[in-house]
Amino acid sequence: MDFPERLIFDGMNIPPFRPLKENVEKRFTEIRNLECRKDDIILATYNKSGTHWIWEVVCMLIKGNTEYTKEIKEFFFLEAIPDLDVVHNLPSPRPMNTHLPYRWLPKQLTEKGGKIIHVIRNPKDVAVSLYHHLVDFGLSNISFSQFMETMFMIPSPAFSMGSWYDYVKECEQAAENDKHGAILTMFYESMKKNPIDETKRLAKFLNVEASDKLIEDIVEKCSFGNLKNADKTIKDQSILKKIIDLPSVDGQAKPNIYRKGIIGDWKNHFTVALNEQFDKIYAEEMKNSKLPIQFE
Numbered sequence: 142m143d144f145p146e147r148l149i150f151d152g153m154n155i156p157p158f159r160p161l162k163e164n165v166e167k168r169f170t171e172i173r174n175l176e177c178r179k180d181d182i183i184l185a186t187y188n189k190s191g192t193h194w195i196w197e198v199v200c201m202l203i204k205g206n207t208e209y210t211k212e213i214k215e216f217f218f219l220e221a222i223p224d225l226d227v228v229h230n231l232p233s234p235r236p237m238n239t240h241l242p243y244r245w246l247p248k249q250l251t252e253k254g255g256k257i258i259h260v261i262r263n264p265k266d267v268a269v270s271l272y273h274h275l276v277d278f279g280l281s282n283i284s285f286s287q288f289m290e291t292m293f294m295i296p297s298p299a300f301s302m303g304s305w306y307d308y309v310k311e312c313e314q315a316a317e318n319d320k321h322g323a324i325l326t327m328f329y330e331s332m333k334k335n336p337i338d339e340t341k342r343l344a345k346f347l348n349v350e351a352s353d354k355l356i357e358d359i360v361e362k363c364s365f366g367n368l369k370n371a372d373k374t375i376k377d378q379s380i381l382k383k384i385i386d387l388p389s390v391d392g393q394a395k396p397n398i399y400r401k402g403i404i405g406d407w408k409n410h411f412t413v414a415l416n417e418q419f420d421k422i423y424a425e426e427m428k429n430s431k432l433p434i435q436f437e
């Protein structure tokens with residue numbers, strides 16, 4: 142296996158974004174203490190759960206039109222952007238995003254009236270997506286099964302920003318304690334199967350007036366194929382080089398975010414034995430969860 146050094150902080154493996162490599166505690170504390178506004182929106186997801194997709198939908202809803210945001214979502218990515226002043230200077234409402242767990246989100250956010258959107262995806266598909274992402278980033282000589290056994294499946298030494306289980310359980314707890322309707326929990330699979338209804342639910346949560354036509358157009362513009370194409374043709378990717386050392390193909394190489402965009406690709410990667418092993422750990426880890434999760 143060949144992978145950059147790992148940094149552990151607050152019990153989590155920290156991805157090698159430049160500000161985190163420089164001083165992870167400083168950046169986490171800055172985010173935790175971020176001065177919030179009443180209309181701030183934070184999309185908080187575990188890696189590979191559909192962040193780019195839902196972020197684009199959120200941006201279109203708050204703008205009230207279907208123009209793609211020229212910046213990629215990493216421009217608003219709290220733990221990775223080179224300078225948090227960018228966020229301080231953004232006009233409202235600010236559609237920020239992060240993979241940080243709930244305990245590290247800005248503490249003022251919900252007090253001031255801001256909103257949090259959690260997106261949860263079948264961890265088996267998250268694992269597959271993350272494996273391919275890490276291979277794109279230089280992880281080599283490790284099979285998918287080895288990746289699962291050593292990095293993803295076991296709860297504590299999970300790879301990136303803590304384990305999926307801990308992340309999701311923390312979201313669930315936060316949503317249970319949320320007395321002001323400040324947190325929306327979405328599922329990737331529901332968005333995939335029922336994008337119109339889920340986009341309406343999102344609009345309602347954001348207090349956005351959106352006609353049926355606008356909702357339909359947003360769903361269409363944010364389909365997997367259209368977003369993949371927009372990512373190649375419209376989006377300004379320049380910030381990526383400032384965030385992370387990318388494999389050097391003209392300095393432009395980046396992980397293929399829009400890989401397959403389907404439910405159930407895990408079936409092409411899990412052996413029967415791995416699946417049984419996973420289900421056992423999953424059942425134990427999530428035994429107290431009341432989340433309405435029915436993953437296929």
Ligand SMILES: Nc1ncnc2c1ncn2[C@@H]1O[C@H](COP(=O)(O)OS(=O)(=O)O)[C@@H](OP(=O)(O)O)[C@H]1O
Pocket residue numbers: 186187188189190191192193194266269270271273333363364365366368398399400401402403406
């Ligand atoms: N429109 C649409 N429909 C369905 N699926 C979509 C869509 N847009 C992105 N995706 C899929 O989301 C996966 C990437 O997740 P993230 O955006 O959270 O990645 S990241 O952690 O921020 O890098 C990644 O999943 P995989 O294809 O399984 O790897 C993307 O393909």
